[in-house]
């Protein structure tokens with residue numbers, strides 16, 4: 001028996017070191033004998049050798065107990081192989097050789113949730129795998145890299161009573177009974193795939209099914225699987241899957257390609273979901289939905305994630321990534337496709353607002369601090385640390401710019417060519433740009449710089465109006481600050497979608513370069529500074545820039561409050577209208593501490609008071625308009641951050657708004673928005689609930705007792721989770737007298753619903769300021785709390801450290817110390833989750849000196865601990881630099 005672990009510290013892996021695999025695999029046959037505590041896997045690999053390289057056979061294998069090994073039917077002597085430091089070296093293999101190994105793994109002892117593991121209690125839980133990025137090497141020996149594409153035949157065997165359901169990726173290819181109460185099932189996947197897309201599931205699961213016929217005539221059975229007690233909550237996801245499939249046929253001409261499509265829900269999952277070929281696995285949070293336990297946001301998230309994983313079947317699976325540096329090739333593109341889909345299914349401007357807010361809250365801080373990395377990183381130590389907002393969300397913004405550049409038809413021509421060229425292969429970002437460009441006879445190489453350069457560009461805009469010449473000159477300049485390892489920055493191609501408004505809020509026709517165009521135009525800024533002269537402009541205009549957020553940059557434009565108010569009132573671009581409000585709110589925020597325009601706060605309040613009375617504005621957009629940028633976004637604009645101060649100031653800003661709107665108007669609106677006894681999920685009903693929540697929050701700032709009484713009643717009478725959680729959240733955050741009772745009730749009501757209970761933890765972790773830590777420490781010792789479940793750990797610790805700046809960043813540093821202790825404990829169980837939560841320390845260098853010092857001390861203490869995982873030490877090391 002041999003067990004081999006990787007050494008803890010490793011040198012980085014570099015993109016520039018990429019080499020084609022010396023050995024690939026044509027076919028994989030896996031026989032898996034499943035048991036909760038020990039599972040045995042026999043694998044037969046037919047090997048292909050790259051004739052241009054003469055390296056001996058080397059396979060990855062992590063924590064495997066090697067039971068038997070043979071080459072071309074001959075058992076190997078100890079001298080013919082070596083298993084050490086997570087690699088297996090074999091002598092004597094040649095092109096066409098067949099390597100057979102048998103290994104043992106321990107699913108019930110696997111707390112990292114990577115490889116084969118147990119979900120749920122050992123008596124009732126089920127077994128499943130997670131292989132992205134490098135989990136397959138925890139199951140068997142393999143060249144575990146995405147550019148090795150093989151055809152898989154998988155035979156599962158297990159005790160029938162304990163594991164009635166046996167699933168693997170691909171098409172079913174027989175099943176039957178065995179002696180002594182065991183049974184088997186075989187799956188064949190006809191499409192070559194990388195090992196990270198392998199999956200199996202085994203246990204007691206229920207299903208709901210639907211027949212589907214693809215546009216090109218294939219009959220497919222769609223099946224959702226979950227544990228019996230939640231199977232009724234899978235219907236919404238099944239509907240969403242069908243919508244996604246139809247949409248991808250229409251929008252991208254992509255059809256599904258197997259006879260079955262299985263989706264399985266688990267409560268124990270490190271990420272959101274996983275696109276394993278033919279057998280998606282979902283964090284239950286993104287699959288289960290019902291009105292009593294899911295909010296409207298969660299319904300939208302389920303729809304989005306179902307679509308995202310389904311879309312991966314083409315962008316990721318049929319065309320996969322050459323290496324993990326190309327991760328955004330599949331993730332950025334798939335996020336973009338999901339965003340388009342969600343925009344089509346729901347409201348496009350609202351989706352854009354939601355996505356840009358997410359980008360600003362998660363990706364901008366990443367790009368501005370020590371964890372900054374390009375969308376295509378140049379090096380990593382632990383690939384799991386690179387499933388980041390930069391790779392996903394900024395990656396999607398880059399695809400959006402390319403799509404915008406090519407136009408709808410051009411982009412479709414480009415993706416058609418991309419799929420044609422690279423189907424069944426592992427591709428690079430260059431391949432993607434080349435396919436898009438070639439299909440349109442355009443050179444898109446300049447955009448490659450966006451993939452290589454980290455940091456958020458600042459786009460400075462200055463407008464000058466010459467009344468005599470009726471000319472408006474717009475000077476646009478860009479600057480990207482240095483980021484770790486990248487002191488020098490190049491100018492990038494920045495598409496700026498723009499329009500001009502006159503003083504009455506009417507759009508002006510644009511005369512640029514002698515041509516008359518429409519009222520909206522895209523100019524590309526690709527130098528450090530450029531001037532654009534617009535002619536025949538009748539009066540001093542107000543520019544609307546970067547419409548629809550046409551590039552992921554920070555726009556710096558010296559608007560006056562009046563100009564922003566004008567855009568907020570008149571801009572036809574829903575996103576920019578909201579954006580004008582956000583910028584005005586930022587000016588108002590600054591004015592509270594005596595900086596900038598003293599009139600800004602009044603201007604913001606007046607403008608929103610007008611919007612509040614404007615029946616033409618959709619309820620959901622109004623709710624978003626009435627919400628100023630979050631504390632993290634405000635912090636991002638400051639060089640010395642005091643989170644307590646930011647919290648207080650943002651509250652004050654909102655209080656002024658509430659005062660301006662008036663308690664009576666808020667109360668009237670709240671009453672008008674009260675909803676019926678059943679949850680409707682149509683857009684208008686969701687919008688009402690969103691606005692109702694916002695109105696109640698504002699009311700609480702001016703008539704606290706009244707608002708709390710209403711919230712308590714809303715909690716009791718709520719038809720669904722959206723209204724119920726909104727009420728609970730308000731009472732808990734305000735530490736209202738009614739909070740204890742609703743918390744106790746919620747806990748009782750949802751005692752058997754872990755996803756709902758997660759929200760119970762999350763809301764309490766978000767109580768602002770001083771009281772947060774005591775709360776969180778107490779909840780940490782609650783019997784329902786466990787570090788072993790990622791959703792639960794994220795609910796409490798993730799929300800505390802990443803979504804509650806004033807609670808976490810205490811001046812006494814106790815928040816940091818408590819959190820670091822938890823991280824160390826978590827790291828021993830699940831390094832991926834520990835590392836992800838640890839990114840909450842990002843940005844500590846910009847804290848005011850007292851907190852900075854406290855954070856620094858804590859981080860150094862954590863870094864100095866023995867036995868940290870590669871995942872956590874990489875994040876802590878990078879954060880500290």
Ligand code: PHE
Nearest residue numbers: 132133271273274275309387
């Ligand atoms: N590939 C998954 C997705 O984005 C995310 C994931 C990564 C899941 C790594 C598990 C492990 O759709």
Ligand code: ZN
Nearest residue numbers: 308312331334
């Ligand atoms: Zn994805």
